[in-house]
Amino acid sequence: MKLIHTTKIKSNDVILIPIPKNFKGKEFYTSIKYADYIIYEKPNIENSKIIRKKTIESFRKSKLEDFNWTFFLNPLASDLVVLDFDDIECTERKIKFLRDNNPEFNLKWLVFQKELLEKTFSVRTPSGGIHYYIKRPSKLIQERKIGAIKVNLHLNGDLLKSYKEKFDTIDKKVDVIKIDYLPKGLVIAPGLSLKEINKKGFIQDRDYRILNNSNIQSVSEDLENILCYIFAQTEGKSKEEKKRRIIIKDRKEGSLDIDTIISETIKKEKELENIKGIILNTEQMKELRKKYDEVNKKLLNASEKDSLILQGYQNAYSYEMQEIEKNLKTKLENEIKELLCSNIETEQIFNINYKYDIASTLFNRNSEFHSFPPNLIKKVNDAKEGQRSEIEMAFITNLKVRNFPDTYIIYMVRKHFSKRTKCISSPKFLEQALRVGETLKHFPQYLNNQDTTWVNILMSISILRQIDFRVFSKRNSEKMRLALDVFFNLASINNDLEINMNLKEISLLSNGRINNKSLKEYLKIFEKHKIIENIEWMDYNQNRMAYPIKFTLKSLTTLKIPKKLDLPRFIPQDGNQPLVYIPSIGEKGMQIIELLRQHDFLSASEIYAYFTDIKDHRRVIYKTIQTLLRYQVVIKKNEKLELSGKPLNQIYEKFVNEKFGKKNIEKKERALNPLKRKITNYKQEAYFINKRREKG
DNA sequence: CTACTCTGTCAGTTCTTAGC
């Protein structure tokens, strides 16, 4: 005899409570006083056994099947939660109002609805409501919350006022939305019919029919954030974890003023841009200028012999002026570096900028590289009042989905956005846009305008995070991910799937340690698997496919991926920084750092879970973690790993200093700056390429 | 017994360096 009328809910999920099969006109009651017998700390099955025993003892003539068996939820024993949507028409109207007036709520609700509610097991209640059954492993909320959505958290000012006016007449409890969050307590089980029950004076049969017979969905980590937002609740985690969270926040926000660092940096960067103008106004420079001009006058009437001497003077003066400019430039650059690299947060800004700066020095490009589509900034600043929020959102979404850190985005906004923009004029808009971007990063399928190129590229970047590249080649799969990642990032910057850039530059712009030779090999593999097409090779030397002049990426949205990774693998935008060049840290090390940036702290086994595609992942990741611990990139606190907070560049410098000491100064200098070293090598190569080509 | 931690080895791949 089955007491549960569905296979989707197992007996260890719930405690079974007897209720009468027919209420005979009475109001709802349970057949026994279950509360006296339940011991929360025990597994549900044991509690159910006790209840059954007590039931048989109390009703000696009855059998188990003479009762209906309903559910009691015990948050200590199971992560099953029921979301009870009451008064569904009014609820839906209220939700619609929130969605229309709060873009962040709109997106998060959409994801919540599509990814959880519509996919999970649900039951139609007799009042027309719906019970959604979900599993929430975090067990963040352990008490019943009736009317769990507080409207004033999602609306403010005039919007809240007009909301209240609109719903005041319909609903007494206007401030809340009638969605009950039930992790604990009694719930009428699916498949039951409460015969002849008295509900508010009416006697009727009340049926609980299964509406969606899918499996019960578990709340993934990404959805967890959305649930936290919708059912705003920050409590519930263990005291120790809460405390740690506060400590980490203190370190990130309290102890240093990131805003000041960013604005100081921008100020200095502007000085650097206007360096010529600034120098001209210094006393020292005025003096030199004066002397220079005087000599110039003398030159007009000077004899041939004198003019040689005067020209010598002139050269000396202009050299001195150049030196002043150079010194001030170096001084400013060092100050910027010192500012940004003083802490682990803003250091990312430096490392990302450095990547683009250094890459542009390889072939002495006049136009520098950007991290974003350059014309987007123009659009942002030129936008009319009504279009602003959409265009600014597009900018932030682009950087966010491509996994740029928030600090970097804030820096970009402060640097490039005009005062009229929404991001600058209302900081709350920027905060909200960043949170919306965060959601889209994890749920890219909800990006608007899917048919446009720029969204298509963002989708592709999201997809490549979950490709298991070993299906394409036995080669090192993470390097292939790096290659495709940099290609699509460049496509995003140019808003064009065609790439015509030197592979050496691409190597420098990548988010990891990959050289042009490997990029070339991967190009061929990608072409074979139709991810890249129309490669135009430079074949000056007997059809040897020396290097690609241009090639075209194909959107990954239509690509059929035979095997996906369980969890997306995010490559940090500052992944090509010196730290990666410490032996046995590498890309894996950066990916672990990225994980810790996103989660604040994780246990070793939680980190392993992200690399299960590697057969021997525990051993492999273990080694990387050990190295990170050895260099104090991460530290261990109560069995959890977290970033130590030491700037990564400082750690790398220390590593080089210890390795070379005072010996091998030349090698040390090279080692201190791996990207510069790469450029020197590439330049030397280019020199010989030209030489060979001239020979024929 | 299972899940996990820790150490070590090895072959194949990828990167750097030196040289032209």
Place this chain on the structure above:
DNA sequence: GCTAAGAACTGACAGAGTAG
């Protein structure tokens, strides 16, 4: 761009120990 040599990285394997 190319080669060669060597360093470093990567993921696989074996195996001992430990906690629950």
